[in-house]
Amino acid sequence: MDQRHIRNFCIIAHIDHGKSTLADRLLERTGALSSREMMEQVLDSMELERERGITIKAHTVTLRYRAADGEEYLLNLIDTPGHVDFSYEVSRSLAACEGALLVVDASQGVEAQTLANAYLAVAQGLELIPVLNKIDLPQADPERVRQQIEQVVGIDASHALAISAKSGVGVEAVLEALVAHVPPPAGDPHAPLRALVFDAAYDPFRGVRCLVRVVDGRLFRGQAVRFLASGREAAVDELGVFTPRPVAVEQLAAGEVGYVFAGLKELAHVQVGDTLAEASFLGPALPGFAEAKPMVFAGLYPVDSSAYDALREALEKLSLNDSAFRFQPDTSQALGFGFRCGFLGLLHMEVVQERLEREFGLQLLTTAPNVAYRILTKRGELQEVHNPAQLPPEGMIERIEEPFILATILTPDTYLGGILQLVQERRGEQVRLEYLGGGRVMLEYRLPLAEVVLDFYDRLKSVSRGYASFDYHFDGFRPGNLVRLDLVVNGEPVDALAVIVHRDRAYTRGRALARKLKETIPRQLFEVVVQAAIGSRAIAREVIKPLRKNVIAKCYGGDITRKRKLLERQKEGKKRLKRVGRVDIPQEAFLAVLKVDV
Amino acid sequence: MRKSARAGSGVSNSAAPTAPYRRHSCGLYLHVPLCVSRCSYCAFVSTTELEQRGRLVSAIAGELDTLGRRAGRELRTLYFGGGTPSLLGAAELATIMAALRRWFVVAPGAEFTLEANPEDVAEERLQRWARLGVTRLSLGVQSFDENILRRLGRRHSAVKARWAVAAALAHGFTVSLDLMVGVPGEGAKQVEQSITEVLQLLPHHVSVYLLELDKPTPLAALATRCPDTFPDEDAAARAYLQVGKALVGAGYHHYEVSNFARPGFSARHNLRYWLGRSVLGVGPAAAGQVGRQRFANVEDIQLYLERLEAGSSPRAWARTLSEHELGVERLMLGLRLAQGVGEGAVQRLAPPEFCEQLQAFLALGLARRRGRRVRLTPRGWLVSSELLAYLV
Numbered sequence: 001m002d003q004r005h006i007r008n009f010c011i012i013a014h015i016d017h018g019k020s021t022l023a024d025r026l027l028e029r030t031g032a033l034s035s036r037e038m039m040e041q042v043l044d045s046m047e048l049e050r051e052r053g054i055t056i057k058a059h060t061v062t063l064r065y066r067a068a069d070g071e072e073y074l075l076n077l078i079d080t081p082g083h084v085d086f087s088y089e090v091s092r093s094l095a096a097c098e099g100a101l102l103v104v105d106a107s108q109g110v111e112a113q114t115l116a117n118a119y120l121a122v123a124q125g126l127e128l129i130p131v132l133n134k135i136d137l138p139q140a141d142p143e144r145v146r147q148q149i150e151q152v153v154g155i156d157a158s159h160a161l162a163i164s165a166k167s168g169v170g171v172e173a174v175l176e177a178l179v180a181h182v183p184p185p186a187g188d189p190h191a192p193l194r195a196l197v198f199d200a201a202y203d204p205f206r207g208v209r210c211l212v213r214v215v216d217g218r219l220f221r222g223q224a225v226r227f228l229a230s231g232r233e234a235a236v237d238e239l240g241v242f243t244p245r246p247v248a249v250e251q252l253a254a255g256e257v258g259y260v261f262a263g264l265k266e267l268a269h270v271q272v273g274d275t276l277a278e279a280s281f282l283g284p285a286l287p288g289f290a291e292a293k294p295m296v297f298a299g300l301y302p303v304d305s306s307a308y309d310a311l312r313e314a315l316e317k318l319s320l321n322d323s324a325f326r327f328q329p330d331t332s333q334a335l336g337f338g339f340r341c342g343f344l345g346l347l348h349m350e351v352v353q354e355r356l357e358r359e360f361g362l363q364l365l366t367t368a369p370n371v372a373y374r375i376l377t378k379r380g381e382l383q384e385v386h387n388p389a390q391l392p393p394e395g396m397i398e399r400i401e402e403p404f405i406l407a408t409i410l411t412p413d414t415y416l417g418g419i420l421q422l423v424q425e426r427r428g429e430q431v432r433l434e435y436l437g438g439g440r441v442m443l444e445y446r447l448p449l450a451e452v453v454l455d456f457y458d459r460l461k462s463v464s465r466g467y468a469s470f471d472y473h474f475d476g477f478r479p480g481n482l483v484r485l486d487l488v489v490n491g492e493p494v495d496a497l498a499v500i501v502h503r504d505r506a507y508t509r510g511r512a513l514a515r516k517l518k519e520t521i522p523r524q525l526f527e528v529v530v531q532a533a534i535g536s537r538a539i540a541r542e543v544i545k546p547l548r549k550n551v552i553a554k555c556y557g558g559d560i561t562r563k564r565k566l567l568e569r570q571k572e573g574k575k576r577l578k579r580v581g582r583v584d585i586p587q588e589a590f591l592a593v594l595k596v597d598v
Numbered sequence: 599m600r601k602s603a604r605a606g607s608g609v610s611n612s613a614a615p616t617a618p619y620r621r622h623s624c625g626l627y628l629h630v631p632l633c634v635s636r637c638s639y640c641a642f643v644s645t646t647e648l649e650q651r652g653r654l655v656s657a658i659a660g661e662l663d664t665l666g667r668r669a670g671r672e673l674r675t676l677y678f679g680g681g682t683p684s685l686l687g688a689a690e691l692a693t694i695m696a697a698l699r700r701w702f703v704v705a706p707g708a709e710f711t712l713e714a715n716p717e718d719v720a721e722e723r724l725q726r727w728a729r730l731g732v733t734r735l736s737l738g739v740q741s742f743d744e745n746i747l748r749r750l751g752r753r754h755s756a757v758k759a760r761w762a763v764a765a766a767l768a769h770g771f772t773v774s775l776d777l778m779v780g781v782p783g784e785g786a787k788q789v790e791q792s793i794t795e796v797l798q799l800l801p802h803h804v805s806v807y808l809l810e811l812d813k814p815t816p817l818a819a820l821a822t823r824c825p826d827t828f829p830d831e832d833a834a835a836r837a838y839l840q841v842g843k844a845l846v847g848a849g850y851h852h853y854e855v856s857n858f859a860r861p862g863f864s865a866r867h868n869l870r871y872w873l874g875r876s877v878l879g880v881g882p883a884a885a886g887q888v889g890r891q892r893f894a895n896v897e898d899i900q901l902y903l904e905r906l907e908a909g910s911s912p913r914a915w916a917r918t919l920s921e922h923e924l925g926v927e928r929l930m931l932g933l934r935l936a937q938g939v940g941e942g943a944v945q946r947l948a949p950p951e952f953c954e955q956l957q958a959f960l961a962l963g964l965a966r967r968r969g970r971r972v973r974l975t976p977r978g979w980l981v982s983s984e985l986l987a988y989l990v
Binding site for chain 1: 627807808809810812831832834835836838855856868871872877879884885886892894927930931934958959962964979980981982983984986987988989990
């Protein structure tokens with residue numbers, strides 16, 4: 001189709017503001033699906049995605065729409081992942097579009113996630129069409145939200161559309177606005193092929209399936225192609241579009257969006273953001289490519305050590321479909337054999353954990369997550385450390401750098417005090433604070449990612465009674481005055497309990513951790529000393545007195561059978577303990593570091 | 599004590615594979631599930647509906663008849679426990695004894711224990727019990743502190759308890775006295791007092807029970823609600839060791855986790871359980887073991903009555919223990935005894951984790967080795983579940 005009749009767009013919205021409902025409605029209105037075929041939220045196909053109401057993988061759907069001007073248009077809806085952890089993927093999906101629908105719940109107003117993605121879209125030069133959804137709700141206040149959009153996002157919202165995706169009111173106007181306001185693709189159809197890979201997924205039967213936006217030239221079946229960043233060459237086996245059912249086509253021309261199978265067997269061969277070109281192409285790749293780098297790391301251990309092989313197989317399978325997820329075998333003296341895993345962020349970690357437990361039926365013990373640190377040694381070497389236990393001795397370290405984020409928080413002003421205190425505690429640095437009217441405040445803070453990975457989100461929810469929304473993006477590494485805090489139990493440092501903390505906080509955190517361990521470790525037959533230490537210097541000490549009494553006093557006659565059961569229960573309890581040195585440490589202790597709040 | 603223990607290890611009838619019913623002697627436990635009121639720490643099967651007593655006595659006699667017809671044999675020990683067997687009247691006891699003697703021979707020199715509450719002890723009753731052949735009275739004294747007695751829901755006073763023990767001794771009974779430690783309201787003073795009183799009375803046998811709260815009793819509920827009322831774990835452990843030390847100093851032998859006896863006065867009936875010898879069980883919830891068979895009656899008193907009145911068996915379950923189970927249980931019970939267990943048996947039967955933990959017990963002085971035997975020390979008994987859990 002003529003490039004001038006193509007519109008590529010995405011939908012930006014906060015969770016529950018109606019993105020999926022609007023997408024369903026657009027599909028219905030353009031006849032892509034009859035309402036009989038309609039399944040709620042067609043686009044979020046993974047079970048977990050539906051349950052959590054989030055999008056993890058990108059999807060596309062091509063809609064044919066005859067507009068009021070009598071012309072037929074191809075509307076390509078690119079459904080982007082909706083969470084900060086996947087902000088790189090989001091940026092690539094946005095790069096495939098010329099416009100975006102900014103959907104805001106007219107009863108709730110702008111939230112942090114909307115903002116972060118809207119800023120990204122504006123930065124990439126997308127045309128934003130504000131859409132006020134849920135106007136049929138009694139508490140809807142479209143005028144206030146319209147002003148909010150102008151003030152916070154900084155775009156003209158005078159032409160904002162007022163709709164109800166649920167009832168279908170105003171959906172026609174959305175389609176017309178897409179045609180009228182989203183610019184058609186600008187690529188050169190006669191130039192050599194350049195296509196942006198904005199998603200890749202693994203199909204167990206067909207191999208890797210890439211989602212692409214053809215920028216210049218055309219992509220056709222049988223074409224010899226090359227991925228410019230990875231250098232891998234391939235031949236196009238099949239290409240097509242989603243309507244939303246996959247429909248094979250002979251070619252995709254400049255401006256068009258679709259899928260490609262090119263005979264690749266491993267997801268690792270394709271990187272999101274790469275450029276697909278003809279094998280002989282010598283020109284430049286499309287801008288904006290970056291390798292997806294895990295920022296958050298945690299150890300995953302099978303609760304039952306015999307499940308190690310099963311865990312490895314599950315991780316392998318999972319990584320087939322998740323190129324950002326990394327894992328490598330790891331041994332902990334405390335937890336035995338397991339894996340050190342890298343994630344894009346906390347949600348990504350939770351999603352992986354949940355898929356492992358749900359889809360693979362594994363019981364996992366996850367250590368406290370930590371971020372990636374960059375270490376400059378005194379000998380001038382640069383290392384990246386993913387596990388606090390691997391931090392070189394203090395004397396060898398010249399400098400430690402930690403990742404920072406730029407966080408956006410939106411909150412009713414009632415909770416501002418509590419939130420300011422929280423971000424202050426977390427070593428936050430204010431970038432912006434703005435009153436939005438209507439009693440809402442927007443905060444921008446620069447924060448160490450390490451201060452966010454533990455329980456920041458939970459704390460934010462609790463100090464704001466759930467009213468604050470939060471989003472962030474990665475903001476580079478910065479040097480920090482950081483030290484490794486070891487927890488030493490009866491003279492043995494417990495590797496799985498080591499944490500890296502800011503020196504100013506080491507003392508309070510060390511004391512809190514030692515206290516927490518004292519509460520968690522049951523009394524043993526002998527005295528147990530728990531210490532928090534920096535290097536060889538102990539900064540906190542707690543003593544767990546020896547156990548004095550655990551006995552069955554009466555054991556007569558028929559009761560013997562019952563008493564035996566009592567002992568069996570005790571034995572079951574002991575199975576959940578991990579022995580470090582001579583001390584039995586319960587699994588909860590390894591999670592306790594997550595819950596210590598200082 | 600020494601004598602009975604040696605006799606114990608010499609008898610191996612319980613290991614015999616086939617039912618040794620007719621040829622061998624055994625013990626018999628008879629459960630009398632009647633109480634005037636329920637004590638706050640007690641979870642034993644018992645009822646305070648004393649109007650049931652007529653039916654109960656008949657049912658028990660009936661069970662003795664059916665049991666005896668199949669398994670008449672010589673009884674070496676006889677134990678009437680409860681509940682409160684001491685509240686049975688002369689006629690009721692006579693009915694039970696008649697059924698018993700119809701089918702069983704009580705061996706010469708047999709130990710015949712009756713559990714009695716101090717408030718039930720009276721001259722006339724002592725005479726009656728002696729006439730019936732009772733040789734040993736186990737008196738539920740529990741404490742000599744009025745405040746504690748009240749909290750435990752006991753109906754007697756310290757004065758009454760003192761008199762009951764003295765009177766029983768004067769009538770020539772072997773007397774065992776039950777004490778509880780770790781109970782609410784117990785401090786150093788109360789522990790001292792118990793020790794002084796017991797050593798003044800000098801009964802043949804003393805059972806010292808640490809309070810157990812693993813069953814749903816009013817006291818267990820109190821412990822959840824106001825734990826501060828109770829001495830903490832450390833104080834309870836101290837009290838147990840202190841009482842034990844005083845008793846041993848006065849010539850008692852600490853022969854089982856909770857039991858102390860002057861030489862020759864270990865509880866022979868209870869030793870049967872601990873050494874795996876045959877004991878029959880009669881009455882609601884009573885359990886028994888013959889050879890490798892273990893069995894128990896239904897716990898519900900109404901159901902027990904209905905079953906027997908309908909002429910059917912009151913058995914709730916019966917099962918045959920495997921040779922291994924039996925061996926493991928022997929280790930578990932053996933380690934609760936001062937005589938301990940043979941190291942050979944440990945090596946043969948115990949899993950490696952147990953042996954590892956036993957090494958730790960030995961290293962910490964919680965267990966001791968003598969010759970080819972190993973036993974737990976009193977401090978070791980206090981934490982014995984930490985070891986025994988690895989056996990099961």
